[in-house]
Amino acid sequence: MVHLPYLLLGIAPIASAQYASAAAPALAPRATVGPSAGRWESLGNLLVSPPSAVSWGANRIDIFGLDVKAALNHKYWNGRSWSNWHAISDKQLISEPVSLSWGDNRLDVFALGTSGSVIQQYWDGKAWGIEDLGGVLQNNPSVASWGPNRLDVFGLGLNSQVYHKVRNGTSWGGPGWENLGGTMRASPSAVSWGPGRINLFVRSALNGSLQHKRLNGNWGGWENLGGSLVSDPVAVSWGPNRLDVFAVGIDHTLQHKWWNGTSWGGWESLGGRWVSVPVAVSDQPERLGVYCQGHESAVWYRHWNGTAWSPYTGLNGTIVSKPSVVSRVPERFDVFALGTDHAVWHN
Numbered sequence: 431m432v433h434l435p436y437l438l439l440g441i442a443p444i445a446s447a448q449y450a451s452a453a454a455p456a457l458a459p460r461a462t463v464g465p466s467a468g469r470w471e472s473l474g475n476l477l478v479s480p481p482s483a484v485s486w487g488a489n490r491i492d493i494f495g496l497d498v499k500a501a502l503n504h505k506y507w508n509g510r511s512w513s514n515w516h517a518i519s520d521k522q523l524i525s526e527p528v529s530l531s532w533g534d535n536r537l538d539v540f541a542l543g544t545s546g547s548v549i550q551q552y553w554d555g556k557a558w559g560i561e562d563l564g565g566v567l568q569n570n571p572s573v574a575s576w577g578p579n580r581l582d583v584f585g586l587g588l589n590s591q592v593y594h595k596v597r598n599g600t601s602w603g604g605p606g607w608e609n610l611g612g613t614m615r616a617s618p619s620a621v622s623w624g625p626g627r628i629n630l631f632v633r634s635a636l637n638g639s640l641q642h643k644r645l646n647g648n649w650g651g652w653e654n655l656g657g658s659l660v661s662d663p664v665a666v667s668w669g670p671n672r673l674d675v676f677a678v679g680i681d682h683t684l685q686h687k688w689w690n691g692t693s694w695g696g697w698e699s700l701g702g703r704w705v706s707v708p709v710a711v712s713d714q715p716e717r718l719g720v721y722c723q724g725h726e727s728a729v730w731y732r733h734w735n736g737t738a739w740s741p742y743t744g745l746n747g748t749i750v751s752k753p754s755v756v757s758r759v760p761e762r763f764d765v766f767a768l769g770t771d772h773a774v775w776h777n
């Protein structure tokens with residue numbers, strides 16, 4: 431029996447027990463009509479963290495997750511077939527992995543090591559490398575990139591303040607971390623819509639409001655965007671000067687706030703009954719998909735088509751982790767989550 435740490439399954443902080451339903455079938459995901467109009471396929475393995483998927487091109491998907499030894503595992507789609515799973519290193523990790531690609535044939539994966547420092551494992555086009563960025567964080571970091579060789583990592587220190595570290599070119603800027611202050615909870619969400627730009631969102635530990643900080647050459651102050659959130663926020667951008675932020679509200683509906691280039695809109699409630707932190711993906715300008723583990727432990731989603739939100743659609747099947755979603759071409763969304771067998775399932 432594998433004991434799955436609460437932290438790793440990413441279902442915190444909402445008590446999922448209250449959603450347990452007698453009707454929820456204890457089955458692995460099964461075939462349905464989904465975003466890819468496909469059916470669930472098992473990609474195997476036995477993971478103790480939610481999967482993290484990333485795509486650097488139309489014919490490429492990389493998936494990461496922690497195996498039962500807490501080592502980072504990797505599997506990829508090359509446009510024709512899936513590779514086998516392999517362990518990237520035997521380094522033990524204690525948070526869910528966060529993956530990102532800043533260019534063709536480049537991968538970066540971040541997670542906390544056993545001492546709470548940030549461990550980066552990267553594919554440089556030829557080989558895997560590993561680096562310890564130091565620090566002591568409470569939770570998995572958030573990473574953004576605005577261009578080749580640029581990485582900005584954010585996380586919450588033990589004092590609940592937000593810390594930042596930059597890789598510009600070939601090395602990380604010094605041994606320390608920049609303190610951005612605040613009194614925050616869980617994990618921040620960082621997004622970049624263009625060179626030199628980062629928008630950072632994090633939930634206040636004082637009252638659950640959404641706090642925002644903007645990098646444009648220099649950091650601005652913390653901006654209070656209100657709201658009453660019970661999950662981490664997640665931010666996405668479909669183009670220059672556009673931001674969409676999603677989180678679960680205190681009423682357990684999906685909450686949405688957006689920046690249209692001149693002002694903030696929202697909060698808008700998108701309804702539902704959400705268990706996991708939402709996952710937001712944009713496949714093209716003016717288009718968004720937002721996914722979560724919802725009631726009956728199924729994947730639920732709504733899409734924004736430029737003028738309206740689609741109704742909620744569920745992908746039949748029981749999942750035990752939050753989903754990870756990538757769009758490698760417009761109109762196509764690939765969804766990954768752990769099934770009840772803790773294998774990775776793909777729809």
Ligand SMILES: *[C@@H]1O[C@H](CO)[C@@H](O)[C@H](O)[C@H]1NC(C)=O
Pocket residue numbers: 461462463746
């Ligand atoms: C999926 O679930 C819906 C609603 O629960 C049900 O109507 C539908 O028949 C199911 N489809 C499959 C393929 O199981």
Ligand SMILES: *[C@@H]1O[C@H](CO)[C@@H](O)[C@H](O)[C@H]1NC(C)=O
Pocket residue numbers: 598599
């Ligand atoms: C990043 O590195 C480039 C090239 O070395 C340099 O020109 C630039 O000033 C650096 N930017 C920052 C923010 O350090």
Ligand SMILES: *[C@@H]1O[C@H](CO)[C@@H](O)[C@H](O)[C@H]1NC(C)=O
Pocket residue numbers: 613634635636637638639641654
């Ligand atoms: C909530 O906390 C933030 C700081 O984290 C503060 O700016 C804001 O005024 C507070 N809101 C209320 C309603 O107390």
Ligand SMILES: *[C@@H]1O[C@H](CO)[C@@H](O)[C@H](O)[C@H]1NC(C)=O
Pocket residue numbers: 690691692693
């Ligand atoms: C953003 O929204 C505000 C308020 O609805 C509106 O007045 C403004 O024209 C919008 N800006 C853009 C660029 O769409």
Ligand SMILES: *[C@@H]1O[C@H](CO)[C@@H](O)[C@H](O)[C@H]1NC(C)=O
Pocket residue numbers: 735736737738739
């Ligand atoms: C978006 O969806 C709404 C409601 O279904 C529909 O009326 C509208 O035509 C759609 N817009 C586009 C661009 O598909």
